[in-house]
Amino acid sequence: MVTREALHQAAAMLRRSRRPLLISHPRPDGDTVGSTLALRLALIALGKEPIVACVHPIPESFRFLPGAESYRREVDESDGFDLVVAIDMSDLRRTGGLYRESWRGRYPLLVIDHHETNLNFGDLNLVAPHAAATALVMEPLITAMGVTVRDAIATCLLTATLTDTRGLRTHSTTLEVMEAVCRFVERGGDYHTAVWEALDAKPMRQMKAWGVALDRLRAEDGLVWTTYPVAEKERLGISDEEDLDLGGLISQVREARIAVSFNEMRDGTVKLSLRSRPPYNVATVAAALGGGGHRQAAGCSVEGPLEAAVARVLPLLRRLLDEGATEAV
Ligand SMILES: [Mn+2]
Structure with a gap:
């Protein structure tokens, strides 16, 4: 469960950071990409300079998302980050080798996830095992950071939620999930583009x-x-x-x-x-x-x-x- 207190601690952690490194998991899916890019936009709105990274290229299906082009495949200490955020992954190996063991203790590690198998490997763990998508943890976090979820951020979270629920089909799809999707659309999330690009279109x-x-x-x-x-x-x-x-x-x-x-x-x-x-x-x-x-x-x-x-x-x-x-x- 993600408590209000944990949300506020995480929001404070992000607000203290000047240059957070946000990591998406390998063979990235819509949830890890959408949730990461939503957080990136929220951080930019707060005047931060986030770095987003993933060892693998972003699939065509998610390249329409705002900020998808800013992903990097490699990072090291010289990039000057001061906080590491692991998004939509249950253990550190899921950074695909981006996270180095030598970073442990040097940079605070924040984990934002929804896997039941999550090992709570961060200094602070926002893990909601029953949430249908990491995006549904990200939404209250962004709000707690003092940023309004709308437009581009709403499109990112909408895409993340729609993909992790395979278009609201999974058993994790509850009324609350549908309400979140309505909220994202109400606030300017681009539903039709998300459905076509992320769910239907196949090369x-x-x-x-x-x-x-x-x-x-x-x-x-x-x-x-x-x-x-x-x-x-x-x-x-x-x-x-x-x-x-x-x-x-x-x-x-x-x-x-x-x-x-x-x-x-x-x-x-x-x-x-x-x-x-x-x-x-x-x-x-x-x-x-x-x-x-x-x-x-x-x-x-x-x-x-x-x-x-x-x-x-x-x-x-x-x-x-x-x-x-x-x-x-
Ligand atoms: Mn996910």
């Missing part, structure tokens, strides 16, 4: 990739999976950091109670994207495999090759289905 090569993934789709007793080999990526010119949203795609299979995509990376590891229908909790499986996430959507990386990863992970998911429990594995 041609992603559509082609979906064709491959759907062709390789397998199903067995409520468990649905697909594999995506590096050779297929090479053929379509797809990079490793590109998020093909295979998990989201195959979770739409009616028969799927649990869905998992196995995306082979060029370094030999396999990136898993796990999805489930309630009551199955895939966050526990992802966490057991060294990843994290939410009950209905989680992810992790395992050792390759592809076939070995499939052979290792499917039994865990079958067990979760058999037990039918929310806290299995």
Whole structure:
């Protein structure tokens, strides 16, 4: 839970800073980008000089967001920041190596997140495990900073909320989430652009990739999976950091109670994207495999090759289905 007191402490921390470094997680999604850019704009409104960073490039879907072009791929001490803010990530490894261990104790670390698996790794942690998006923690924080959420800031938070709820479809979508979306639109958030750019528009090569993934789709007793080999990526010119949203795609299979995509990376590891229908909790499986996430959507990386990863992970998911429990594995 994020208390009023924590919000005010975080707002004070940000107000004291002159040059905060805001970090979005690798393979950035709409929530990490939208929440980071909203905070950037709020800080600029207060006369600060924030730096925004992410190890991977910002996907085309979020490049319409104000400030998306200001992202940097690398940072070091010479950039003169005095505070580090980790946004939408459950542990420090999720900065993708941007955060250096030597920074610990030298710069205060503020964590703003909504993952149940969050390790509370900051000096101050604003973590709301039941919030549908980090954006919904960011909104009251920006308000506590004394900045009005409207226009460009509202568009950033709106996009973050719409993407993390897959267009208000997830089970985390409550009446409060819908009210927040209405509030963002009321205050000038650009709804139609957000829906088209961030949710609907897909590059041609992603559509082609979906064709491959759907062709390789397998199903067995409520468990649905697909594999995506590096050779297929090479053929379509797809990079490793590109998020093909295979998990989201195959979770739409009616028969799927649990869905998992196995995306082979060029370094030999396999990136898993796990999805489930309630009551199955895939966050526990992802966490057991060294990843994290939410009950209905989680992810992790395992050792390759592809076939070995499939052979290792499917039994865990079958067990979760058999037990039918929310806290299995
Ligand atoms: Mn998120």
